[in-house]
Amino acid sequence: MKRFGLSWILGAFALLPVSAAFAQDECSEITSSLQVVPCSEAAKKTADNQLNTSYHQLMARLESQYLADPKLGEEYSATVKESQRAWIKLRDTNCAVEAFEIEAGKPAYVGVVNNCIASMSQERSAYLDKIAPDGVSGTNASCPSQDFVQFLPAFSAKAESQQRLTALAVKILVLKRTSDPGRFLPEITAEPGASLTFPLMAAIQGRSETVQIETVDDTHMNVVDKRAGNSDIKIFNFAKKSCWALVGIEDWSLSERELIAPARAGMSRAENLCYQRAEGLGGLGFLEQYRLTAELIEASLENYVCAAESGDPEASLSAARLSLSQMAPQLETSKVEALFKAASTTASGALGYATFFCNGNSTDYNGPCLHPEEAEREVIRAVSMGSTDAMDYLGSSFENGQLGTKDLSRALACYQLSAAKNTPQGLDGVKRLVSQGSESIKASHCL
Incomplete structure (x- = not known):
C-alpha cells in the first residue's frame, strides 16, 4: 500500500472508478445479468465485513473473560486464530469446487464464487458469535424492543x-x-x-x-x-x-493526539490539522478497502478546502483536483478557479490552472480549449519552473494545435527540453517528429 500524497493523487484520478459497489436496493431483485457480478461482490464485501467484526468481537470477549487467567486466554485466542485460518482455506477451496464447471474468469464464475463466499462467511459469523457468549445485563423483560x-x-x-x-x-x-x-x-x-x-x-x-x-x-x-x-x-x-x-x-475520525505538531509554514494550527486530516482520511478512502470510501474522500476534500484558506499551493491544488476527480462532490466554478489560481505559484499548480482554462469546471469536457491564450500562458510559466509534464504538454499543444498555434519546430524544441531530462514522453516526441516527412524539422524555441 502506498502513502496518499499529492503526486500520487494527481496521477490516480483519471484511473479511478466512480463507484466500486452497487447500492443495496439495486440488488434486492436481480433482473439483469449485468447485476450478477457487482451484486455478488457487494454481498461478499458485506459478509466479509461482518465476519471480520464477529471475529474481533470474539477476541474481545476472550480477552475480557480471561483477565483472571491471561495465559489460558491467550491459548484460547491462539486456538481460535488457528481455526479461523484453516476455515478461510476451507471456504476458498469449497467455493472453487462449487464453481469448477464454469469457465474461470467468466461473470457466472465470479458470481458463484462470490455468493458462495458470502454464504459461508455469514454462517461462520453466526458460529463465532456463539463462542464464549457474554450476554448483557438486560433481560427479555427489560428489553425495549426486539424490533x-x-x-x-x-x-x-x-x-x-x-x-x-x-x-x-x-x-x-x-x-x-x-x-x-x-x-x-x-x-x-x-x-x-x-x-x-x-x-x-x-x-x-x-x-x-x-x-x-x-x-x-x-x-x-x-x-x-x-x-x-x-x-x-x-x-x-x-x-x-x-x-x-x-x-x-x-x-473513523482522526483525533488530535494522532496528528503531529503543525509544520506547514503559513498555516494556522487549525489549518495544519485540516491538512493532515485531508491527507490521512483521503489515504484511507483511496485504498477503497473500507465501507466509508465515499465519506472518507469527501472528508478529505472538506479538509483540503479548510487548509487552502491559508493560500497554501499544495492544499489548494489537491482540493481543486479532488473536486474534479468524480470521487468527491464538485465545488462551484468560482471556488475551483480560486484554488487553481492559489496553486499556480508552483509548476504543478500552473499546469493544473492551464487545464482549468481549457476544460473549465468540467469532468468530461472534450471540446476545443475554452481559453487557449490563458492556458498557454500558464503552461509556459510551468515550463519556466522546470516542469517536464508542462514541457510535454506544450510540445503536444504545438504539435497538434490544441491551443490555437500549430508549430512543429517549437513542438520539437519543447520535446527536446523534456528529453534532456530523460522522460519517456519527451524522448518519444523527439523521435516521432524527427522521423516525420521528407524534410527534417529543425527545432526553434519552446518558450
Missing part, C-alpha cells in the same frame, strides 16, 4: 440504558498513525463494556439522513452516525442476544 428500529431510540435515550445494553466485551476500532508520516490505519482492540464512558452516542429520535441503519443479517445491525460530519463518523455494531446489544464501536 431494532424501535430499540435504537430507547437505547440511545440515556446513559443508563446504553450501559445496561452494552456487551461485557466491546470491539473498538480507532485510526492510528503509522511509521509512514501522514498515513493512518484502523487498529482494533478489546475493551470491557463497563470501562467505557457513557453515553456513547447522542440520543436518536425519528428518522435522519445523518443516521443510517444498516441491516447486516437477522441478528446484526450497524448504525452509521454522521451527525458530526464526514470527518467524525462513528459506526455502532449491534448483535441480537436475549435483546439487542452494542458489541462494537468504530471511530
